Amino acid sequence: MSPLNQFDPEGHLRHLITLEGLSPDPILALLDRAQHHVRPIHQAPSTGKSLAGLTVANIFTEPSTRTRASFELAARRLGADVLNLEIMLSSRAKGETVLDTIHTLQAMSTDVFVIRDAEPGVCRLVADHVAAHVSVLSAGEAHLSHPTQGLLDALTIRQKKGSFHQLTLAIVGDIRHSRVARSAYQIFSTLGVGELRIVAPDALMPEAHEMPIARRFDSIEAGIAQADVVMMLRIQKERMVQAAIPEADDYFNRWGLTAKRLALAKKDAIVMHPGPMNREVEIASDVADGPQSVIRQQVTNGVAVRMALLETVMHHRARRQTPT
Amino acid sequence: MSPLNQFDPEGHLRHLITLEGLSPDPILALLDRAQHHVRPIHQAPSTGKSLAGLTVANIFTEPSTRTRASFELAARRLGADVLNLEIMLSSRAKGETVLDTIHTLQAMSTDVFVIRDAEPGVCRLVADHVAAHVSVLSAGEAHLSHPTQGLLDALTIRQKKGSFHQLTLAIVGDIRHSRVARSAYQIFSTLGVGELRIVAPDALMPEAHEMPIARRFDSIEAGIAQADVVMMLRIQKERMVQAAIPEADDYFNRWGLTAKRLALAKKDAIVMHPGPMNREVEIASDVADGPQSVIRQQVTNGVAVRMALLETVMHHRARRQTPT
Amino acid sequence: MSPLNQFDPEGHLRHLITLEGLSPDPILALLDRAQHHVRPIHQAPSTGKSLAGLTVANIFTEPSTRTRASFELAARRLGADVLNLEIMLSSRAKGETVLDTIHTLQAMSTDVFVIRDAEPGVCRLVADHVAAHVSVLSAGEAHLSHPTQGLLDALTIRQKKGSFHQLTLAIVGDIRHSRVARSAYQIFSTLGVGELRIVAPDALMPEAHEMPIARRFDSIEAGIAQADVVMMLRIQKERMVQAAIPEADDYFNRWGLTAKRLALAKKDAIVMHPGPMNREVEIASDVADGPQSVIRQQVTNGVAVRMALLETVMHHRARRQTPT
Numbered sequence: 001m002s003p004l005n006q007f008d009p010e011g012h013l014r015h016l017i018t019l020e021g022l023s024p025d026p027i028l029a030l031l032d033r034a035q036h037h038v039r040p041i042h043q044a045p046s047t048g049k050s051l052a053g054l055t056v057a058n059i060f061t062e063p064s065t066r067t068r069a070s071f072e073l074a075a076r077r078l079g080a081d082v083l084n085l086e087i088m089l090s091s092r093a094k095g096e097t098v099l100d101t102i103h104t105l106q107a108m109s110t111d112v113f114v115i116r117d118a119e120p121g122v123c124r125l126v127a128d129h130v131a132a133h134v135s136v137l138s139a140g141e142a143h144l145s146h147p148t149q150g151l152l153d154a155l156t157i158r159q160k161k162g163s164f165h166q167l168t169l170a171i172v173g174d175i176r177h178s179r180v181a182r183s184a185y186q187i188f189s190t191l192g193v194g195e196l197r198i199v200a201p202d203a204l205m206p207e208a209h210e211m212p213i214a215r216r217f218d219s220i221e222a223g224i225a226q227a228d229v230v231m232m233l234r235i236q237k238e239r240m241v242q243a244a245i246p247e248a249d250d251y252f253n254r255w256g257l258t259a260k261r262l263a264l265a266k267k268d269a270i271v272m273h274p275g276p277m278n279r280e281v282e283i284a285s286d287v288a289d290g291p292q293s294v295i296r297q298q299v300t301n302g303v304a305v306r307m308a309l310l311e312t313v314m315h316h317r318a319r320r321q322t323p324t
Numbered sequence: 325m326s327p328l329n330q331f332d333p334e335g336h337l338r339h340l341i342t343l344e345g346l347s348p349d350p351i352l353a354l355l356d357r358a359q360h361h362v363r364p365i366h367q368a369p370s371t372g373k374s375l376a377g378l379t380v381a382n383i384f385t386e387p388s389t390r391t392r393a394s395f396e397l398a399a400r401r402l403g404a405d406v407l408n409l410e411i412m413l414s415s416r417a418k419g420e421t422v423l424d425t426i427h428t429l430q431a432m433s434t435d436v437f438v439i440r441d442a443e444p445g446v447c448r449l450v451a452d453h454v455a456a457h458v459s460v461l462s463a464g465e466a467h468l469s470h471p472t473q474g475l476l477d478a479l480t481i482r483q484k485k486g487s488f489h490q491l492t493l494a495i496v497g498d499i500r501h502s503r504v505a506r507s508a509y510q511i512f513s514t515l516g517v518g519e520l521r522i523v524a525p526d527a528l529m530p531e532a533h534e535m536p537i538a539r540r541f542d543s544i545e546a547g548i549a550q551a552d553v554v555m556m557l558r559i560q561k562e563r564m565v566q567a568a569i570p571e572a573d574d575y576f577n578r579w580g581l582t583a584k585r586l587a588l589a590k591k592d593a594i595v596m597h598p599g600p601m602n603r604e605v606e607i608a609s610d611v612a613d614g615p616q617s618v619i620r621q622q623v624t625n626g627v628a629v630r631m632a633l634l635e636t637v638m639h640h641r642a643r644r645q646t647p648t
Numbered sequence: 649m650s651p652l653n654q655f656d657p658e659g660h661l662r663h664l665i666t667l668e669g670l671s672p673d674p675i676l677a678l679l680d681r682a683q684h685h686v687r688p689i690h691q692a693p694s695t696g697k698s699l700a701g702l703t704v705a706n707i708f709t710e711p712s713t714r715t716r717a718s719f720e721l722a723a724r725r726l727g728a729d730v731l732n733l734e735i736m737l738s739s740r741a742k743g744e745t746v747l748d749t750i751h752t753l754q755a756m757s758t759d760v761f762v763i764r765d766a767e768p769g770v771c772r773l774v775a776d777h778v779a780a781h782v783s784v785l786s787a788g789e790a791h792l793s794h795p796t797q798g799l800l801d802a803l804t805i806r807q808k809k810g811s812f813h814q815l816t817l818a819i820v821g822d823i824r825h826s827r828v829a830r831s832a833y834q835i836f837s838t839l840g841v842g843e844l845r846i847v848a849p850d851a852l853m854p855e856a857h858e859m860p861i862a863r864r865f866d867s868i869e870a871g872i873a874q875a876d877v878v879m880m881l882r883i884q885k886e887r888m889v890q891a892a893i894p895e896a897d898d899y900f901n902r903w904g905l906t907a908k909r910l911a912l913a914k915k916d917a918i919v920m921h922p923g924p925m926n927r928e929v930e931i932a933s934d935v936a937d938g939p940q941s942v943i944r945q946q947v948t949n950g951v952a953v954r955m956a957l958l959e960t961v962m963h964h965r966a967r968r969q970t971p972t
Contacts, residue, residue, distance in 0.1 A: 041431060041455065065425060070432060083717055108948065109689050109721075109948070296430075296431040299428050303433070397703065401729065624755045
């Protein structure tokens with residue numbers, strides 16, 4: 001399989017399936033464009049017409065309130081028509097292949113496919129087969145990739161910290177099974193942070209060869225000491241079992257981010273979480289809702305990032321249409 | 325728990341979770357505004373742009389064709405973006421709290437939450453925690469409250485009868501478990517009707533202390549005699565069992581609104597039902613479809629009431645944005 | 649039951665529930681209008697405002713990705729508000745009748761009902777009861793009728809072949825249980841083709857009295873010999889069993905459209921399939937994706953046909969509104 005090329009022949013970003021291999025320039029361009037769409041929530045949201053006449057198909061084969069809603073609002077606030085298709089499952093149930101479903105929707109003039117799927121490789125498969133004017137955006141792929149989450153995390157940190165180069169960033173929890181951690185690793189190793197730490201029980205660490213530039217910590221206290229950014233991950237029951245800490249209380253006692261532990265980080269450290277949170281499991285409620293938390297700001301940035309991304313890949317489509 | 329305040333500090337209606345405690349003025353203002361949105365169905369519906377750029381999240385954790393569709397059309401016909409989220413259930417399934425879901429949607433610039441939930445207190449909980457610019461509208465809360473139903477019932481009666489003060493209004497059926505009955509009781513005791521009757525088998529009557537100004541009847545014949553308005557309620561199988569009338573036929577024989585019984589009411593009495601109807605259980609088909617039925621008019625008024633309500637609470641939001 | 653009249657008193661098309669009994673004129677008018685909406689998929693789709701302010705309710709009680717999405721995009725690209733109601737099922741679950749659901753939606757100013765239902769007669773039942781300004785469009789009715797599929801098939805053939813009169817058209821597969829086959833039979837017998845063939849194992853042939861002008865073939869080789877158009881149908885597992893060919897491989901060996909078999913048809917024969925396809929069951933993948941396949945073009949034409957249909961039945965509504 002040839003390496004995935006997310007750019008078109010003219011060098012414009014066309015798909016976003018992974019942050020791996022992206023250079024800083026297109027990432028920073030997306031962050032800059034996203035920043036223009038950020039509004040305080042008590043103001044009217046940013047809206048526009050740049051996607052008017054275009055169709056975005058949101059295909060979610062795993063349930064997701066936040067990411068689906070975020071892409072849907074991003075697309076609609078730019079004037080696109082949005083098709084929500086949990087319904088893909090029904091075609092699969094009837095035995096239609098993924099690609100036939102995609103080709104069918106493409107034949108109805110779908111311009112962007114937003115895809116969340118638990119199976120690795122589906123986004124790539126689709127990107128390899130759609131027509132040249134069509135874009136594929138991952139909304140989360142198995143444990144591998146969640147690129148818009150990486151972008152919104154970077155945007156949030158830049159808003160609070162100005163730049164990345166001096167920062168100590170600690171990602172804490174189930175790194176091994178987390179697409180959020182992988183996309184964070186990719187974007188911050190590309191943008192360059194002072195120190196990138198992964199902090200987890202042994203059983204939840206990635207393979208030794210993965211994340212080579214990260215420093216590994218097997219205690220949360222050591223891992224977040226003097227950190228500028230503490231990024232907590234969602235832990236699932238079966239992963240706790242795997243880490244031999246089957247009780248949520250025990251997990252919280254050993255790995256939960258409490259106010260006391262957070263005090264080990266820098267005074268102005270920020271706390272992040274991709275959501276949905278397990279309160280009192282991986283994070284204490286008073287920390288989640290405390291003054292250092294930027295969790296809601298992450299959500300707001302998520303819509304802005306997705307607007308910027310849709311405009312970037314479709315600006316391209318718009319341009320191509322001109323000569324026709 | 326402090327009493328629920330549905331108004332903002334400047335005295336404008338901000339939430340609508342219950343009709344209890346509302347004075348006649350804001351109710352009549354809503355009815356007047358709603359009347360402007362009423363159109364005969366063979367004409368184009370009332371539309372506008374007053375909600376353009378705003379986002380309404382429709383969160384239904386109980387299924388409901390009519391109320392969900394009614395709120396959705398009301399919002400869209402005023403130009404709002406509407407998110408339909410049965411999907412909230414999936415976040416709950418993953419263990420996210422209601423408030424985290426709400427805060428997430430609020431962080432995406434949701435302006436109005438329309439909530440139907442079987443659990444008492446959810447609307448209030450949400451209203452207590454959203455930002456100052458955000459409104460919460462109940463679309464039906466457990467057995468307690470269904471305020472837009474109360475409003476549409478009042479609007480329908482006003483259209484047919486002109487005013488409320490001389491009317492004898494009989495609510496018939498499962499009063500005890502009915503949010504429709506409670507909202508009707510609240511709005512008509514506030515607006516002032518001639519006589520408010522509740523008509524039910526003993527087991528389906530509310531507690532003795534509830535609905536103090538209502539006259540109680542344990543026979544439908546006596547209860548609807550000389551009534552101007554006969555408001556039938558939906559009966560559920562398990563409630564019939566509770567009333568010791570487990571067979572639908574028997575229930576119909578003893579409590580169903582037939583043409584013969586309706587003849588006991590005033591000649592120009594109107595027949596109402598919140599839907600969905602159990603034909604030949606609580607209401608005879610020829611009555612449901614007969615000349616005295618205003619059941620479809622209730623549905624039409626439902627959209628108008630919800631448009632008026634959205635405009636009222638968001639007019640407010642619009643005003644607040646100006647200085648920013 | 650009186651025969652279904654799909655026209656209003658002034659002779660304008662109002663409903664489309666079946667193609668049976670339609671004369672060539674309204675069919676050709678729809679094809680002509682649809683042709684105006686066809687765009688190559690790399691161009692922006694045709695859009696307009698002719699349905700602005702109108703409401704289309706998409707009621708699908710059987711799952712269907714493609715037809716639901718196609719109607720939804722057609723309506724939205726013309727400016728309509730679209731309600732997607734799988735939710736009808738919930739009302740049914742609560743015991744509301746189909747007609748009460750329809751009357752409720754009509755009372756909310758629904759102008760067009762698009763209905764797919766597995767039960768024969770539902771579209772007709774609805775059409776017999778809606779108000780004079782409301783239209784009913786079938787999106788597939790049991791095994792009986794799928795009129796927009798017939799229209800899109802005809803449009804596709806006209807685009808590739810220019811006219812119908814000289815063509816030999818072979819429909820292959822489970823004719824007996826296929827609404828696609830019935831609608832194809834109806835439209836092509838009305839428009840007049842050179843030869844209309846139905847090609848199927850005995851058990852999957854329609855009753856002897858059905859499709860009187862079709863020539864019957866019990867071998868695919870004979871059936872598609874010298875054909876201009878080969879229209880394959882989806883085969884379901886239980887139908888193979890009925891045809892005593894329970895294994896998909898055996899079915900493919902005896903009835904699948906392979907490149908070798910396709911070579912028996914005319915050199916420039918086109919291959920059609922309504923989707924979703926069972927690859928390597930009724931059709932070989934290399935044929936489905938080959939140069940003679942027009943399967944994706946059928947999908948593109950499907951949106952155009954539905955736009956034309958909505959405009960046609962609602963042009964009518966628009967006109968009626970003028971005097972009000």
